[in-house]
Amino acid sequence: MLHIIDDEDVIRDSLSWLARSRSIAVTTYESADKFLVALNQPMQFDPQGDCILLDIRMAGMSGSALFDLLTARQLTKRLPVIFLTGHGDVPMAVDTLKRGAFDFFEKPFNDNKLMDRVQEAFAISMQAGANAAIYERLATLSTREREVLDLILAGKMNKVIADQLGISMRTVEVHRAHIFDKMQIKTAVELAGLLK
Template sequence: MLHIIDDEEVIRDALSWLARSRQIAAHSYESAEKFLTALDRPMAFDTQGDCILLDVRMPGLSGTSLFEMLASRQLIKRLPVIFLTGHGDVPMAVDTLKRGAFDFFEKPFNDNKLMDRVQEALTQSRQAGSAAVIHERLATLSGREKEVLDLILQGKMNKVIADQLGISMRTVEVHRAHIFDKMQVKTAVELAGILK
């Protein structure tokens, strides 16, 4: 999902149309405050990734202030920010990029270059989201399940795992089933694939 945050309606409409021309779902917000309200509601991130097109200068909370808030919440990997400005300068662009912004475009901008960068940001977001989901699933494993998981990833058979951990083969099978269930995989190969 592309989140367009700009106080000018004509810009929001143009960017929404541009996104649709690339088959990118978009939602627009007239202020940083409106976006924060939406962000604070229980909302799932888009499985196809998220990206923010953010105007630097807006009444109320500025784009740079919103960016700082997102960075402090450690959300800029999952919600990469591309700044848009009609008043940009080189030091501002360099500073925002150093602090983790995905990119910085001055208005008027090249539509195709902007949308290419949006698509790259969506890809980064999708990858960051996948990593976060896998990390959350790993966190649900018990200590013993993590030990069994490590041995599964080493290619050890159930009997060898049982011998190494001093438990029964049946217990290994139960742990293995719980691991597969919690990690939402069906095979050891699939498990290794998501953890590589």
């Protein structure tokens, strides 16, 4: 989902049209405050990725201030930000990129280059979403399951794991089954690939 945040109707409309011409789903916000209201609702991230096109200078909260809030909430990997400005300068662009913005475009911009960067941002967002899902699954493991997991990843057989942890081989098998279930995989090879 492309989130367009700009206080100019004509910019929001033209960017929406441009995105839809590439079959990209779009939502628009006329201010940073309206986006924050939406963000504070239970939000579903798009499995195809998300990206924010953000005007730097807007009435009310600036795009730069919104970006600082997103950075503080550690959301800029899941919601990569591409800044747009009609008043940009090189130091401003360098500063936003150093602070973690995905890109910076000065108006007027090349439509195709902008949409290409949006697609690249979606890929980053999708990867961040996949990583977050893996960490959520890992968080469901018990301490003992984490110990068994580490030994599985080290290539240890069930008997060796049982000896190292001082538990029965049957208990290792039960932990292994729980790990595979919670991590949503079927084999140790899949597990290793998931956590590489």
